Amino acid sequence: MSSEQRKAFPFSEFEPKWQGEWEAKKAFRTPNPGDADFDASKPKYFVLDMFPYPSGNGLHVGHPEGYTATDIIGRFKKMSGFNVLHPMGWDAFGLPAEQYAIKTGTHPRVTTEANVANFTKQLKSLGFAYDWDREVNTTDPGYFKWTQWIFLKLYNSYVGDDGKAHPVSELEDQGLSREEIDHRRLAYVSEAPVNWCPQLGTVLANEEVVDGKSEVGGFPVERRPMRQWMLRITAYAQRLIDELDGLDWPESIKLLQRNWIGRSEGAHVTFKVDGIDETITVFTTRPDTLFGATYMVLAPEHRLVDEITTEEQLAAVEEYREKTARKSDLERTELAKEKSGVFTGAYAINPVNNERIPIWIADYVLMGYGTGAIMAVPAHDERDFEFAKKFELPIKQVVQPPEGHDWQGYTDNGIAVNSGFLDGLPTLEAKHKIAAWLEEKGLGKGTTNFKLRDWLFSRQRYWGEPFPIVWEDGQHRSIPESELPLLPPTLEDFKPTGTPEPPLSKATGWVQYSATAKRELNTMPQWAGSCWYYLRYCDARNSERFVGEAAEKYWMGGGKPGGVDLYVGGTEHAVLHLLYARFWHKVLFDLGYVSTPEPFQRLVNQGLILGEDGQKMSKSRGNVVNPDDVVREYGADALRLYEMFMGPLEQVKPWSMKGVEGVYRFLARVWRLVMEQNEEGSWSVSAALQDVPANKQLTKALHETIKKCGEDIEKLSFNTAISQMMVCTNAFTGAEVKPASAIVTFLKVLSPFAPHLAEELNQQIRARFPALAAPGFLSDETWPAYDPAALIEDEVEVVFQVNGKLRDKARVPVAASKEEIEKIALASPRVQEFMEGRPVKKVIVVPGKLVNVVV
């Protein structure tokens, strides 16, 4: 109790109280279309946070940053007459729980449940207005049933000539063979080389490999060919670029995605191999430089290497190929500074001039991009230039750069030279002409290439969604939807097998689907569950469908490309999660299951919160701030308010406990506007609080605050909204008599930010002035309207400048005309002094603002 007395206001009593009230009365339950209390006349607002992975460490202060922002928006929109969908859930599959299981034998489900319970308790202690009835958990069979169901949709779909997903049954109707169909599925099996990490005992996606090491743990990663499930995201590459246009996302994030997808326009050109009946097709973005191709390079893995290598070069080529195959990605990039390669002994014929050019292999050409073969134009490509210098290959100029540039290694546009019929043409025209020429001769054609690769979708793990697939006679097939959800087997031993064989192989009974069929042993990656969770929120308890049609139409509709009105989360998901979710959404859209082409209309990335030392928070630095401690010391409202007051939401900013104290003091000042303490230390409604109208000055402060806070919340400029509330509070603090109804209005404005304090004070005021306070929750009140008339003053201060420098100010009537103001300004002794008798050249008058006299 003694520590209670040190508190400036009794937040530790009323915060849990209001959390209990909200929960008991389901204050933030959001009815769905079809529910008895659903009001279809209201517009909808779907505000979403990136749901957390419930780790064993609990919340860190970064979580409540975005969550508070969305909570303020959600509460504000609710008060502004919207049906607000503001849910929370758990992205709970994933490696940490599994690794913990390996260490301790505790089942991941047990760990996950405990962590979810802890996170829930923590989030509830912050007073977020979630509709907990819509909570989702990716590891819940009722949820992943539908993740598996969506996988089956991908498995049973292909992309047609119209660029849209269609059921593969259409291909069956067209009489395509089983094999042909398998080649077109959006979920398909591939033998491609993958990133195998021996320590983790799993294959990783390219995105999970950083600098040749695993993102988790930093273990070395090798390349090895393995049978994997892939998702054909590349079929959507163009749409994933194009359909960014209609979204309200930061341009920098759109750019990040566009670059990741990496569209580039160019041409395929086919070269004959000299002496044998083979051709090699290359992809180039600079077909205009074809005359400058002095050699050709194949990726070491290119299938034609065996065919074309001459006897004399065989040994060298074999050695080089083995060396590259052994190299990890890390080594391959590390050695990138120094080019390497081997001559195959073969020559290709340049189709434009019939020149014989040597064919090399080199690991700077990647098998996974384009055709895995390039024509090398060393004069106008940096990499080819480097390679040619190292191996003393000829360098031939075919582009004339503008004055002042060396042609050697010049890669920009210029004028074609030494290029036969292209000579004299600027690069762009030369590209068109050569493309037409190639097409006419049947030697090539214009093509578009993407950097984006198909999505490696299988993992050799236990704690993930099992694939609803079985294998029989070397062929895969889906299990019937009626068998979903397919639960993972119960395992005692979670250790990786140490071979690429997934841990599910240990569940021998589970594996055996029938006498002749075995289950797929891979599981889905963590991304799977987060690809569609926002849809499940719309109708989280539906057991008939992944989301009910009416609910999806209402919450995801609204006439914009994206369904979620606001999505807040960290930049770390700028590419992968957002790209994957967009891809799945488009497939579901094409198949008619959702009503918008995009999932997220408006995206905002919150900035990282650093430690007090300005460094990234980490256990090893000892600068981690635990939100539970802040709540205990200063209360949930202070934490919420501080996180928003620190600075712009998008910005990276350091934590400051002093700053928390600052907003805490502000909240205490608000408390004392209403409450006073007697000598025993107990609080009661202050005698200064009276049922009187606010004077003109307070009314103005209040209405300015209503206006600015409303506008700032829409802009997510919470820091400036809070400073305006501070200004308003300071004005009220200075008043002898506190007008009760004005304070109630102020509390409504404060309530989205500091909901506990606002509700408590409203209740206290209601006890004294029943007619003035809100009868129920402030969150059920309407956001106050401001009176523009209250903002207008009779007089405004006008600044007088001479030659742009501030020289004097005066208060003038608002209604004063330009001429009147100018007259007052010119009459000012200070203005005259600085005019020094020089003649007036020009006078600029901005009514209500300033006068600038130019002499």
Add this chain to the structure above:
RNA sequence: GCCGAUGUGGUGAAAUGGUAAACACAGCGGACUUAAAAUCCGCUGGAGGGCAACCUCCUUGCGGGUUCGAGUCCCGCCAUCGGCACCA
């Protein structure tokens, strides 16, 4: 190397092309108190001048430009952070 973001007091920051530094933090001074904490009131970008109320000059990473007027717009640099990195 390429792409993007950021750069304003001692600190976090604020400013539709129109009074730079609102609002806070820290600091200093005062009131209350036996005292301290808490609270309340005031001062607080830099340099110079004046007994004083005040006054002058300078100041938004650096250098140019547009404009009556630039933290804000344009051009060129520098620094920090983030992303990508042989993608032909």
